[in-house]
Amino acid sequence: MSYVKPADLIGTVIDAGASKVMYSTQDTMVRSIMGGALLSLAAAFAVTVATTTGIPLLGAVLFPVGFIMLYLLGFDLLTGVFVLTPLAWLDKRPGVTLGGILRNWGLVFLGNFIGAFAVALLMAIVVTYGFSTPPNAVGEAIGHIGEGRTLGYAEHGAAGMLTLFIRGVLCNWMVATGVVLAMISTSVPGKIVAMWMPIMLFFFMGFEHSIVNMFLFPSGLLLGGDFTVMDYLIWNEIPTVLGNLVGGLVFVGIPLYVTYGRPSSPRRRVSSRRARNAAQHPASDSAAQVAVAQADRATAHSPVG
Secondary structure, eight states, rough: BBBOOOHHHHHHHHHHHHHHHHOHHHHHHHHHHHHHHHHHHHHHHHHHHHHSSOOHHHHHTTHHHHHHHHHTTOOOOHHHHHHHHHHHTTTTTTOOHHHHHHHHHHHHHHHHHHHHHHHHHHHHHHTTTTSSSSSOHHHHHHHHHHHHHHHHHHHTHHHHHHHHHHHHHHHHHHHHHHHTTEEESHHHHHHHHHHHHHHHHHHTTOOHHHEEEHHHHHHHHHHHOOOOHHHIIIIIHHHHHHHHHHHIIIIIHHHHHIIISSSOOOHHHHHHHHHHHHHOOSSSHHHHHHHHHHHHHHHHSSSSO
């Protein structure tokens, strides 16, 4: 069957986090630049669809194509590594340190921004005919998004900042769920359907995604939006990044690890005990091989040292 049960899924999630910490600088940058670029193209596509059809829901339904493409290609987003890499550290994987995790986050942030800004510049050229005409309807829509989601929060002061942060939390609750669900099936159609649901939800609900915003707000500034770089940083990007971090860890990563990933987890204890019993009293060579495989799966992700 293509469905991967949660008790088995957590090992794959931890493996993914450990591997990302070990990437070279070049690999991390290339994968994060492409991840930011593809997601930004999807955001531009969604805004274009919503603007030209007047149906925002249709834009949200189609937006997940960018997320799906980048994850099927193995590219990285900051919102994804926020949840994957800390689990490898909690599991005490060899070579996974806090310094390595912070290095990964910094490189992915930089790469995502480069990719998103590149698409913002290219799209600004497209919607203004090389900056020779005023922005078209899509360009105007992008500019207004930037204004509403910076100055709009600032008008409410502390309450606006709290709302912005919570929208960042809720966003990465859904996005991190999509990241994990990408591994819950071994078939491409299964992965696509599983990822589609939470990504569509976050986009239509207007939650704040730090990488999407790396495209929307520079685009707004390039297209004449009435806000500043400091408005963008203080009243959107920085609180959104923090909210994304909290949302991914608190609502996805840690709950999965606590119930499925720890060596003391009931599921792990039962699986390990059954495997040992079967290995000690094999009914046949094939049964023994199955038992050993089960034991390996149950213990492969136990803390080291």
